[in-house]
Amino acid sequence: MLLANVYLKRGKDESLRRFHPWVFSGAIHHIDGQVQEGDLVRVLTADGSFIAVGHWQIGTIAVRVLSFEDEPVDSLFWQRRLQAALQVRRCMGVADTPQNDTYRLVHGEGDHLPGLVIDIYGPTAVVQAHSVGMHVCRHLIAEALQQVMGERLHNIFYKSETTLPFKADLGQENGFLLGGDAEDVAMENGLRFHIDWLRGQKTGFFVDQRDNRSLLEHYSKKRAVLNMFCYTGGFSVYAMRGGARLVHSVDSSAKAVELVNANVELNFPGDARHHAYTEDAFKFLSQMQQDAYDLMILDPPAFAKHKDALRNALKGYTRLNARAFEKIAPGGILFTFSCSQAVNKDQFRMAVFTAAAQSGRRVRILHQLHQPADHPINIYHPEGEYLKGLVLYVE
Ligand code: SAH
Numbered sequence: 255m256l257l258a259n260v261y262l263k264r265g266k267d268e269s270l271r272r273f274h275p276w277v278f279s280g281a282i283h284h285i286d287g288q289v290q291e292g293d294l295v296r297v298l299t300a301d302g303s304f305i306a307v308g309h310w311q312i313g314t315i316a317v318r319v320l321s322f323e324d325e326p327v328d329s330l331f332w333q334r335r336l337q338a339a340l341q342v343r344r345c346m347g348v349a350d351t352p353q354n355d356t357y358r359l360v361h362g363e364g365d366h367l368p369g370l371v372i373d374i375y376g377p378t379a380v381v382q383a384h385s386v387g388m389h390v391c392r393h394l395i396a397e398a399l400q401q402v403m404g405e406r407l408h409n410i411f412y413k414s415e416t417t418l419p420f421k422a423d424l425g426q427e428n429g430f431l432l433g434g435d436a437e438d439v440a441m442e443n444g445l446r447f448h449i450d451w452l453r454g455q456k457t458g459f460f461v462d463q464r465d466n467r468s469l470l471e472h473y474s475k476k477r478a479v480l481n482m483f484c485y486t487g488g489f490s491v492y493a494m495r496g497g498a499r500l501v502h503s504v505d506s507s508a509k510a511v512e513l514v515n516a517n518v519e520l521n522f523p524g525d526a527r528h529h530a531y532t533e534d535a536f537k538f539l540s541q542m543q544q545d546a547y548d549l550m551i552l553d554p555p556a557f558a559k560h561k562d563a564l565r566n567a568l569k570g571y572t573r574l575n576a577r578a579f580e581k582i583a584p585g586g587i588l589f590t591f592s593c594s595q596a597v598n599k600d601q602f603r604m605a606v607f608t609a610a611a612q613s614g615r616r617v618r619i620l621h622q623l624h625q626p627a628d629h630p631i632n633i634y635h636p637e638g639e640y641l642k643g644l645v646l647y648v649e
Contacts, residue, residue: 257296258285258289258296260295260297260310261284261286262282263281264300270305270322277317279313282316294309294310295317307327309369309387319368327391332391332394335367336372338365339359342630343357349374354443356375358374358629361630364632364635370382370388373459375451377406377407377408377435379399380457380458381396381410382414383414392431400432408432410432412431413457414427439520442461446521448513453509462641463488464626468492470551473549475497480551481503482539482552484503484504484510486514487530494522494528501529502530502531504535505530507532515528535574536577546583547583550578552591555593559596560596567594568601575606579610579613584648587647590646594640595640603644610646615648618649624641629641
């Protein structure tokens with residue numbers, strides 16, 4: 255198939271030469287050929303020399319680059335890319351270990367595959383397309399995934415209903431591309447979790463907190479733990495294994511509370527140390543007793559989904575953390591996070607600093623946390639950094 259050629263304006267190839275994987279619409283001089291959203295296109299400099307091949311899309315980002323080589327994007331291409339992604343996960347020690355079969359295999363730009371996310375949950379892969387181009391390629395991707403994963407893969411669930419550009423109007427597209435097992439239990443660091451890829455948020459589980467949950471486990475002994483915004487209860491289950499005295503999980507969604515209860519039951523059947531509450535975070539924090547908890551986790555949803563929401567988001571982080579500083583017991587430890595891509599590390603730290611100062615407590619930073627290795631950041635695409643956290647000691 256002949257691909258359309260996208261010619262850049264003079265001088266607009268600089269960021270691509272540094273392997274930044276996006277072409278902005280303003281950088282384009284003209285297009286030679288017909289293009290539809292999701293098509294593969296070749297990107298050429300003003301002089302007509304090849305620079306990249308990628309998916310065309312409608313919007314500020316016009317092309318998301320798949321390769322800086324002039325190569326066909328065919329079955330072999332997908333196999334090579336997925337194989338490379340698996341290789342890196344093996345070297346990180348997250349894939350194919352007896353203790354862990356839950357990991358992110360493909361993290362978009364971080365794996366040179368903009369618009370594609372693949373999470374592995376034991377025998378099931380959940381594939382999520384964030385671009386029409388990846389949606390169009392879903393069957394090729396599923397075939398390549400089977401080749402690369404071999405017999406350990408039984409199911410591929412495609413979950414792009416909420417992640418595809420709304421305007422592309424591609425209809426409802428959630429469903430199995432392979433298999434269809436009802437078995438939904440996966441293992442993370444030796445703990446088991448039900449993964450709700452059918453109805454859950456994201457791909458069904460927040461794989462990105464694995465290392466931070468592990469760290470929390472080591473701080474949990476004999477502590478009274480409050481896991482705020484608990485969702486599937488990842489932090490709660492690790493705290494229980496770490497020897498917490500009690501663990502309270504809070505989420506405003508009743509479905510999340512069901513999930514956390516099921517996951518605690520799966521790992522610690524009948525353990526009375528755990529209780530879950532369906533409640534709004536701010537309400538719970540303002541009504542709870544002073545000093546009731548000496549280990550708290552705040553892992554809210556992204557407060558800023560876009561740059562324009564930044565100011566309000568920062569205020570939100572300050573307000574939330576201030577409540578925690580007011581209430582946490584002396585000698586308490588606070589794990590606090592932001593997963594807003596639009597909020598950078600310094601801004602988040604400043605928001606937490608303001609909260610600490612308002613509370614008048616003495617606070618020290620013990621750890622600075624971020625996304626784990628299976629959510630890699632392409633150094634030429636700093637926009638890929640999104641998760642940050644602080645572990646604080648509150649006197
Ligand atoms: N910590 C979780 C992920 C949190 S996702 C993990 O490790 O998996 C964010 C969660 O916050 C969602 O489950 C959502 O239902 C919940 N949430 C959103 N707004 C809330 C609010 N105002 N109060 C309590 N929970 C809220």
